[in-house]
Amino acid sequence: MSEETQEILDRALGLPAVEKARIVDELLSSLDRPDAAIDALWRKEVEGRIKAYNAGTLKSVSLDEVLSKYRK
Numbered sequence: 001m002s003e004e005t006q007e008i009l010d011r012a013l014g015l016p017a018v019e020k021a022r023i024v025d026e027l028l029s030s031l032d033r034p035d036a037a038i039d040a041l042w043r044k045e046v047e048g049r050i051k052a053y054n055a056g057t058l059k060s061v062s063l064d065e066v067l068s069k070y071r072k
Helices: 003-013 017-031 036-055 063-068
Strands: none
Touching (some): 003 017
16 A cells, blocks of 8 residues: 555544545445446345335334444
8 A cells, every 4th residue: 555545544544434434435436337237136125125114114213323323
């Protein structure tokens, strides 16, 4: 790993969890390439979760509950 890369990593590790998550999301998005097969699998997963939620077999949590884990 180059010095510059190590410096960037060190600085990123010092950020609050929410900001780290945003950086991870942005980096992963930059690597993402469209793939019809993967998109179809995700679509099926989302549709299944929506059906389960509407049927009452899948519970949801608020955004605050989710983010509270990362604000520690």
